[in-house]
Amino acid sequence: MTEPNSNFLNDIVEEVKVCRHDLHRHPATSYEEIYASDLIARKLSEWGIEFERGWAETGIVATIHGKETSSGKRIGFRGDMDALDIVEDTGAEWASTIKGKMHACGHDGHTSILLGTAKYLAETRNFNGTVHLFFQPAEEGGGGAIRMIEEGLFDKYPVDSVYAVHNWPYLPLGKVAIKGGPVMASTDKIEITVIGKGGHAAMPNETIDPIVIASEIVTALQTIVSRTVKPTDPVVISITNFNAGTGAHNIIPTDAKLVGTVRTFDNKVRDTIKNRIAGIVESITHAHGARGTFEFITGYEPTINDTAQAALCTDIAQNIFGKDQILTDFPPSMGAEDFGAMLEKKPGCYAIFGQGDPENPDSPHNYGLHHPKYDFNDDLLPDVIRYFSSITERVLPL
Numbered sequence: 102m103t104e105p106n107s108n109f110l111n112d113i114v115e116e117v118k119v120c121r122h123d124l125h126r127h128p129a130t131s132y133e134e135i136y137a138s139d140l141i142a143r144k145l146s147e148w149g150i151e152f153e154r155g156w157a158e159t160g161i162v163a164t165i166h167g168k169e170t171s172s173g174k175r176i177g178f179r180g181d182m183d184a185l186d187i188v189e190d191t192g193a194e195w196a197s198t199i200k201g202k203m204h205a206c207g208h209d210g211h212t213s214i215l216l217g218t219a220k221y222l223a224e225t226r227n228f229n230g231t232v233h234l235f236f237q238p239a240e241e242g243g244g245g246a247i248r249m250i251e252e253g254l255f256d257k258y259p260v261d262s263v264y265a266v267h268n269w270p271y272l273p274l275g276k277v278a279i280k281g282g283p284v285m286a287s288t289d290k291i292e293i294t295v296i297g298k299g300g301h302a303a304m305p306n307e308t309i310d311p312i313v314i315a316s317e318i319v320t321a322l323q324t325i326v327s328r329t330v331k332p333t334d335p336v337v338i339s340i341t342n343f344n345a346g347t348g349a350h351n352i353i354p355t356d357a358k359l360v361g362t363v364r365t366f367d368n369k370v371r372d373t374i375k376n377r378i379a380g381i382v383e384s385i386t387h388a389h390g391a392r393g394t395f396e397f398i399t400g401y402e403p404t405i406n407d408t409a410q411a412a413l414c415t416d417i418a419q420n421i422f423g424k425d426q427i428l429t430d431f432p433p434s435m436g437a438e439d440f441g442a443m444l445e446k447k448p449g450c451y452a453i454f455g456q457g458d459p460e461n462p463d464s465p466h467n468y469g470l471h472h473p474k475y476d477f478n479d480d481l482l483p484d485v486i487r488y489f490s491s492i493t494e495r496v497l498p499l
């Protein structure tokens with residue numbers, strides 16, 4: 102990008118840092134991000150940037166045209182806005198004022214980055230085309246990106262490519278991880294019920310014991326990862342709840358319920374796992390004369406970077422931060438991200454920006470995402486604003 106006058110970028114960073122702290126003081130969870138939405142709208146109005154509210158309740162789309170628009174090209178950047186149900190324990194000056202809610206994933210930072218990018222691009226307009234900024238609610242399980250897409254986001258704003266970042270306390274500040282292919286897993290929920298026949302624990306022959314049958318199912322599910330899926334395909338199947346019985350020691354219950362999660366990076370593997378679980382539940386319950394139900398509740402898509410877009414973003418990041426700062430070979434995370442839904446529709450790139458401070462072990466920037474002592478590192482603000490602005494100027498050259 103045309104290297105901005107450093108005072109100009111510093112002024113923007115100072116302004117959006119105030120926004121970041123303001124957002125941090127006023128966190129809200131899925132679809133309740135009214136404070137954030139109002140703040141974004143106020144800032145965009147102040148800067149004379151056009152925007153549209155009401156996407157997935159609290160979401161906003163801002164639009165900035167370049168000095169020229171003859172290319173007809175459009176790109177999108179996404180930032181999430183929601184917080185978590187956590188009691189904050191940072192002791193920060195800008196700590197949450199809302200008991201039990203906290204920005205513990207740094208989405209206050211992501212929103213502020215997008216605001217800073219908006220201001221930078223609106224004032225420089227060194228590009229030929231149009232940029233849309235997607236301020237998205239409900240990333241933490243509420244599927245805000247999915248809802249915006251269902252409401253017609255890409256019909257109204259047909260971008261050619263889309264970009265996002267996440268801060269990463271597990272990498273030091275300055276390091277950026279970018280690669281093509283899978284970076285975050287899909288996440289689906291499974292619910293299995295085994296319906297047997299209850300009765301007296303002293304007369305098991307008169308019952309169909311759902312606990313024994315469900316235990317067999319839990320064990321058999323482990324063979325999917327080890328014996329059905331290729332060893333090179335990363336998969337997690339975890340049963341996280343096993344509920345049966347009333348607490349009594351002398352009653353065999355009528356049913357048992359299992360709840361768990363399935364994570365993969367590949368939709369074909371995902372389908373195989375779904376069919377295999379259904380088969381295991383049906384055959385094991387049948388073998389014991391019980392009945393079984395199985396529900397596969399589809400969650401987030403895997404987050405898969407387009408290879409060409411990832412290569413482009415790697416090159417841009419190397420130019421800005423130096424070649425040795427960019428990691429291109431790292432294991433994908435089994436965590437999930439609903440930006441995957443946008444990448445399923447449009448080519449793009451999700452980059453991971455380190456924010457850790459290894460020299461200060463007690464720093465809030467080292468605590469893991471979703472930890473009550475975690476805090477977003479404001480030093481990422483200028484870095485990601487430069488990164489997003491450079492993508493714009495490279496993909497939409499004047």
Ligand SMILES: [Zn+2]
Binds near residue numbers: 471
């Ligand atoms: Zn999170």
Ligand SMILES: [Zn+2]
Binds near residue numbers: 206207208240267
């Ligand atoms: Zn997050």
